[in-house]
Amino acid sequence: MNAPAKGFNAPTRRDLLVVGTAVVGGALLVGCSLPDALSTGGGKHDFGAFGPFVKIGADGAVTVISKHIEFGQGVHAGLAAIVAEEMDADWSKVRVEQAPAITNVYANTLMKVQGTGGSSAIANSWDQLRKVGAASRAMFVEAAANRWKVPPGEVTVKDGVVAHASGKSATFADLLGEASKVAPPANPVLKDPKTFTLIGTDRVRRKDSQAKSDGTAIYTQDVHKPNMLTAMVAHSPLFGGKVKSFDAAAAKKVAGVVDVYQIPTGVAVVANSTYAARMGREALKVEWDDGKSEKRSTAAIMASYRDAVAGKGEPKWESFEAKGDAAAAPAGEVLAATYEFPYLAHATMEPMNCVAEVDGNKCHLTFGSQIPTMDQMNAAKVVLTLPGAVTIDTLFAGGSFGRRGNFQSDYVVECVEIAKKVGHGRAVKLVWTREDDFMGGKFRPMVLHDVKVVVGKDGYPAKWTHRIVTQSIMKGSPMATKGADPTAVEGAQGSVYLKATPVVDGQLCTVESPVTVLWWRSVGATHTAFVMEHTIDQLAKKAGKDAVEYRREMYRRAGPEGARHLAVLNLAVEKAGWGKPAAGFTQGVAVHESFGSVVAQVAEVRLENGEPRVGRVVTAVDCGTAISPDQIAAQVEGGTCYGLSAALFGKVELKDGAIQQTNFDTYRVLRHNEAPQVETYIRPSVKAPSGMGEPGTPVIGPAVANALLAMDGTVTSSLPFVKG
Amino acid sequence: MTIALDINGKILQTEAAPDTPLLWALRDDLGMTGTKYGCGIAQCGACTVQINGQATRSCQVPISSLEGAKITTIEGLGGMHALQQAWVKHDVPQCGYCQSGQIMSAAALLAEKPKPTDAEIDAAMSGNICRCGAYQRIHAAIKDAAGMAPAATVAAAAPAKV
Ligand code: FES
Ligand code: FES
Numbered sequence: 042m043n044a045p046a047k048g049f050n051a052p053t054r055r056d057l058l059v060v061g062t063a064v065v066g067g068a069l070l071v072g073c074s075l076p077d078a079l080s081t082g083g084g085k086h087d088f089g090a091f092g093p094f095v096k097i098g099a100d101g102a103v104t105v106i107s108k109h110i111e112f113g114q115g116v117h118a119g120l121a122a123i124v125a126e127e128m129d130a131d132w133s134k135v136r137v138e139q140a141p142a143i144t145n146v147y148a149n150t151l152m153k154v155q156g157t158g159g160s161s162a163i164a165n166s167w168d169q170l171r172k173v174g175a176a177s178r179a180m181f182v183e184a185a186a187n188r189w190k191v192p193p194g195e196v197t198v199k200d201g202v203v204a205h206a207s208g209k210s211a212t213f214a215d216l217l218g219e220a221s222k223v224a225p226p227a228n229p230v231l232k233d234p235k236t237f238t239l240i241g242t243d244r245v246r247r248k249d250s251q252a253k254s255d256g257t258a259i260y261t262q263d264v265h266k267p268n269m270l271t272a273m274v275a276h277s278p279l280f281g282g283k284v285k286s287f288d289a290a291a292a293k294k295v296a297g298v299v300d301v302y303q304i305p306t307g308v309a310v311v312a313n314s315t316y317a318a319r320m321g322r323e324a325l326k327v328e329w330d331d332g333k334s335e336k337r338s339t340a341a342i343m344a345s346y347r348d349a350v351a352g353k354g355e356p357k358w359e360s361f362e363a364k365g366d367a368a369a370a371p372a373g374e375v376l377a378a379t380y381e382f383p384y385l386a387h388a389t390m391e392p393m394n395c396v397a398e399v400d401g402n403k404c405h406l407t408f409g410s411q412i413p414t415m416d417q418m419n420a421a422k423v424v425l426t427l428p429g430a431v432t433i434d435t436l437f438a439g440g441s442f443g444r445r446g447n448f449q450s451d452y453v454v455e456c457v458e459i460a461k462k463v464g465h466g467r468a469v470k471l472v473w474t475r476e477d478d479f480m481g482g483k484f485r486p487m488v489l490h491d492v493k494v495v496v497g498k499d500g501y502p503a504k505w506t507h508r509i510v511t512q513s514i515m516k517g518s519p520m521a522t523k524g525a526d527p528t529a530v531e532g533a534q535g536s537v538y539l540k541a542t543p544v545v546d547g548q549l550c551t552v553e554s555p556v557t558v559l560w561w562r563s564v565g566a567t568h569t570a571f572v573m574e575h576t577i578d579q580l581a582k583k584a585g586k587d588a589v590e591y592r593r594e595m596y597r598r599a600g601p602e603g604a605r606h607l608a609v610l611n612l613a614v615e616k617a618g619w620g621k622p623a624a625g626f627t628q629g630v631a632v633h634e635s636f637g638s639v640v641a642q643v644a645e646v647r648l649e650n651g652e653p654r655v656g657r658v659v660t661a662v663d664c665g666t667a668i669s670p671d672q673i674a675a676q677v678e679g680g681t682c683y684g685l686s687a688a689l690f691g692k693v694e695l696k697d698g699a700i701q702q703t704n705f706d707t708y709r710v711l712r713h714n715e716a717p718q719v720e721t722y723i724r725p726s727v728k729a730p731s732g733m734g735e736p737g738t739p740v741i742g743p744a745v746a747n748a749l750l751a752m753d754g755t756v757t758s759s760l761p762f763v764k765g
Numbered sequence: 766m767t768i769a770l771d772i773n774g775k776i777l778q779t780e781a782a783p784d785t786p787l788l789w790a791l792r793d794d795l796g797m798t799g800t801k802y803g804c805g806i807a808q809c810g811a812c813t814v815q816i817n818g819q820a821t822r823s824c825q826v827p828i829s830s831l832e833g834a835k836i837t838t839i840e841g842l843g844g845m846h847a848l849q850q851a852w853v854k855h856d857v858p859q860c861g862y863c864q865s866g867q868i869m870s871a872a873a874l875l876a877e878k879p880k881p882t883d884a885e886i887d888a889a890m891s892g893n894i895c896r897c898g899a900y901q902r903i904h905a906a907i908k909d910a911a912g913m914a915p916a917a918t919v920a921a922a923a924p925a926k927v
Contacts, residue, residue: 113860113897246856253861254852256799256839260862263798271793296782315802316782316789390803390811390862390896439801439862440896475804671856675902679859682898705808705894714887716900 086143090221091180093146094173095124096138101201101214103130105170108140108147108155109162110411112438112445113679114734115247115672116162120170122245122668123163127174127232130213131201132239137248142413142433156412158446158560160636160732163668167729175229184219185211234666234727245669249437260439261394261408266468269396270299272459273318273472275327276307279334279698280482281555284308284327291324301325304458306451311463315472335555336698339487342554343381346489346510349550350379358548361525361534362507365544371503376494376583378576381759382568383692385485385561386708391439392478395456400466402426404457407468409438411446419450423457442562442683447483448518451557476703484693485561486512486529490572494542500584501594504544507533512558513551525549528560532569532635532739537606538577541598556695562683563635566739570633571688574743575757578629578750588630588747589614606632609641609661609724616722617643617659626656629748631740637731638664642681642740644717646748652763653745655685655717660737662721665728673733674721680737681719686711688742690761709763717741768828772797773841783829788812790828791838799839799865803894810893813866814838820873820889839865848872851906859897867893871907880911 089096096104105121117137125135140147144155151165152158178198185203186193188211197204204210213220239245252258277283287308289301297317302309308327312318337345349356396407397420404424410416410433417428424431438445456471463469473481488511497503513526527534530549539545561567581591592610596603610632622628626645633640645656660677667673690709694701702708746757767778770787772795781790791797791814803811805824812823815837842849848868851857858864867890874881874889881889886907895903908914 113858115859247858249861250853250856250858251844251849253858253864254849254868255842255844256797256865258861259798260801262802263792265793265796265798314781314785314789314793316785316793388896390809390860390894391801392803438860440860442896475806475809675856675859675899678901679898682900683896686898704806705804706806710894710896711898711900712892712894713890713900713903715891716898716904719901 086146091177092173093140094170095177097213097217099214099217101212101217102134102136103128103201103213104136104138106140107137108149108166109157110139110409110435110438111249112409112411112441114162115669115675116157117249118245118247118672119163119668120166121248122239123167123170124174124177126237126239127171128178129198129200132244134201135248139435142410142417142431142435144414144417144429148414154412154414156414156446158411158443160638160734160736162734163730164637164732171231172229175231176225179226179229180220180223181213181216183223184216188216188219240666240668241670243671246671258437260391260437261396262391262439262472264396264407264436264470266396266398269468269470270311270313270463271315271318271470271472272309272311272456273322273474274304274307274309274455274477275322275325276477276480277329277334278480279329279331279336280557281334282329282331283333285330286328288326291326292321295321295324297321302459302462304455304462306455306458309459309462311459311469318472319474333555334698335695338696339384339694342487342695343489345552346487349510349552350489350491350508356510356550358550359525360548361530362539362545362547364539364542365504367544367546369504369544371495371497371544373495373497373503374583376496376576376580378492378579378756379758380490380568380572380575382488383694383760384487384556385567385687385691386479386693386702387440387442387444387483387561388478388708388710389438389440389442389444392473392475393444393452393481394470394472395453396468396470397456397460398466398468399424399457399460399464402430403466404431406431406453406457407434408436408453409441409445410435411438411441415446415448416450416453419454420457423454424461443560443564444483447559448520451481451483475705479693479703479708480700482557483559484556485567486514486558488568490568492572492576494576494580496580496583500586501598502538502542502580505539505542505546507547508550509533509548510550510552512554512556514558514560514564516551526551528564530569531565532633533573536569536573537599537603537634538573538595540600540602541595562680563735563738566633566635566735567687570631570635570739571743571746571760574631574633574740575746575750578747579756582750588751589619592630592632605639605663606634609639609663612722612724613641613643613659613661616661616720619643623656627748627752629744629746629751631743631747633736633740635736635739638662638733638736640677640736640740642744644741644744644748646745646752653689653749654715655741655745658717658719658741658744660719660721661724662733662736663724663726664733664736665726665730667723667726668730670723673723676733677721677737678719680735681741682711682716684738684741685717685745688745688760689715689763692761768832770828770831770836771834772836773838779828781828784827786824787814787826787828787831787836788823791823797838797840801862801865803863803866808894809863809866810870811863811866813869813893815869815873818873818876820870837869839869842868842872846872847910848875848906851910855902855906855909857899857902857906859899863893863895863897867895867903871903871910875907875911880913881907
């Protein structure tokens with residue numbers, strides 16, 4: 042089932058060029074009895090002389106194959122730069138192509154499936170792609186040494202040109218034939234990071250800006266295949282509802298409508314165009330069975346969370362942090378705080394969509410697939426084939442923020458169900474309108490935090506009691522683990538502040554609802570960062586200490602693990618000029634570690650028409666080796682806007698189960714005139730890179746709350762800031 | 766029934782129903798997919814084109830109303846428009862899905878006001894949502910394309926290594 046490269050010594054090359062060939066294991070595959078089938082479905086793959094991650098054209102141009110989807114986070118450029126650095130390729134000529142879905146070749150070495158998430162794309166590829174680049178370079182070096190009859194150690198490479206002190210030189214193109222026949226070294230020598238000439242420089246810029254500025258970049262929404270049909274689905278207006286009956290007569294009379302089918306998630310209208318599908322759906326009459334649907338309002342759901350904290354209704358608690366004698370009651374004043382967080386929609390700019398072609402057991406998908414392995418598994422169940430036999434062409438996605446990768450592959454399966462009804466391999470594009478996208482759920486869960494901190498005589502926490510009530514993202518999924526769902530508590534669990542506190546008792550209660558929930562850019566940190574950071578400022582205030590000084594002492598108390606926080610905080614504070622905000626603004630600070638990166642922000646805030654408005658935001662980050670400082674800054678800028686949008690305005694509410702926000706007129710998002718000016722400072726590091734797609738998101742909310750606290754003593758106990 | 770539309774200086778015929786919004790005629794009938802769907806209710810700006818030079822949400826305009834109108838889409842800017850060059854220089858796009866609409870709004874702004882103030886840029890661009898939050902670079906790129914130095918705070922936003 043493996044995928045050896047063509048030609049001689051393929052096994053060596055494979056072992057070398059493919060780290061993590063171990064066929065997918067790990068929790069994700071519980072429930073799949075045929076792991077082998079995940080790989081290729083029996084197919085063989087010819088990756089060429091340089092393996093599955095690099096192609097070199099006759100002109101010497103290097104194409105790097107990205108196993109990760111590009112949905113804005115700049116990963117294509119980042120991955121390509123890793124290869125180009127070790128290879129000494131000419132960066133200006135490096136191209137990027139999207140990998141096909143082949144799990145055992147393109148698995149995420151951390152997730153063990155092919156997929157992009159957890160801000161892991163660069164981190165999991167670092168060692169793998171450095172070796173790929175170094176091995177490819179070595180092949181050119183040896184080819185040149187053989188041709189020139191000189192020792193390989195005397196051959197240099199720069200910008201795709203191989204040279205020798207004698208004056209001989211040749212391009213990758215010149216040497217391609219011979220290099221392709223060289224056996225790749227078993228242990229290619231990696232560069233000393235001090236000698237990097239590309240990584241860490243502002244030369245590492247995006248490769249897709251032109252296509253994304255002239256309208257030629259292709260997203261799922263833009264796919265047109267011969268004879269393709271477009272589908273829209275009428276979904277239950279309530280979460281958990283099912284079709285009771287439907288009348289398609291009027292829909293079928295709409296010009297351009299081809300057919301109407303019942304599928305497990307609703308009633309699908311297929312038509313010759315998007316507009317016809319939409320008009321057909323509007324003409325459809327569906328009766329829904331609401332027997333099992335959510336009929337409560339979000340206010341009532343939150344009230345049930347408060348009941349759980351109060352011990353009503355036999356809540357079940359699972360510990361996520363326990364230290365010291367929780368029964369002990371150290372003397373001291375108590376700071377009590379509760380925080381309530383609403384459901385949030387991802388609201389990607391491109392609503393969910395997919396193109397499927399099904400012919401019997403054959404299934405081909407064309408879309409922005411975030412976790413191809415999962416999408417293969419879920420699609421395979423519909424067409425009754427092996428997951429590895431489902432082929433996927435992954436396109437750019439117009440954002441995801443977590444939405445496109447989910448355990449059910451919801452919109453993918455829906456599309457495959459329709460394409461199966463249509464059959465004959467005829468392409469079907471499923472289009473979700475903006476309204477479908479909101480009503481499709483997979484929200485950041487609603488969350489309640491209840492925190493009680495006993496303050497010692499010195500003003501610092503002596504005991505920290507923490508209760509969290511929320512829906513679980515992982516429960517019931519193939520990735521579920523025993524004990525408290527880590528995605529519900531991460532950020533409180535493991536918090537540097539809890540390390541600095543002698544007695545800790547943190548517990549989680551998970552509740553259920555037909556409303557579907559999912560990871561949302563920075564996942565648990567979307568609420569835990571807010572709770573920890575806003576609580577710290579309240580504690581500092583109570584102790585009569587400066588918010589920065591108070592944090593510094595907490596980081597010292599946390600021991601070695603506080604050192605990075607301290608350094609990042611100090612950098613942000615220095616660059617921001619702590620204590621010296623622009624006229625009319627108040628500063629707030631927050632620091633949070635997520636996905637291995639530490640981010641500190643100092644935000645300057647003022648009130649405009651009663652709403653917080655954020656001006657300058659100074660950010661310091663420690664994300665290990667910075668591959669593209671410019672794209673790290675872009676992720677901080679964008680992540681800050683994403684987090685600020687949610688903190689200021691984001692909420693999905695239900696009224697008697699009916700969703701109240703179904704488009705951007707009711708789900709307010711941050712706009713151009715409301716965007717902050719973000720500055721990004723990166724701490725130098727020689728450590729392996731950690732993620733930056735998400736860590737820029739969760740810090741701005743508490744920084745704003747802390748500015749409001751400093752401004753007039755306002756404690757923020759629920760988000761969003763802007764009510765109504 | 767055929768409707769003739771003047772798009773990017775060419776007369777194109779479409780068979781789409783007369784009440785079809787221009788957005789869907791462009792995308793589904795005329796094969797011009799640079800103009801994007803984001804909300805369908807004039808809230809997001811992803812579908813922005815210019816009609817007789819005015820930035821217009823194409824999701825709101827039935828093609829029956831457009832005979833004789835001059836329509837410009839992202840494809841009509843040609844790829845090397847000053848704004849497009851500035852977009853590339855600043856690496857404005859992230860996911861990129863909103864950017865056709867952003868650029869079409871910005872192009873209409875600069876055609877009317879070659880040296881817009883920050884407030885004028887804010888006003889002209891606040892109808893275009895970018896969920897990736899590329900606003901700061903959009904702002905800087907517009908100023909750059911207009912031949913104006915970005916505001917001091919924007920210049921300071923360049924990533925610094927410490
Ligand atoms: S699609 Fe027209 S404004 Fe959003
Ligand atoms: S770049 Fe993604 S929505 Fe603007």
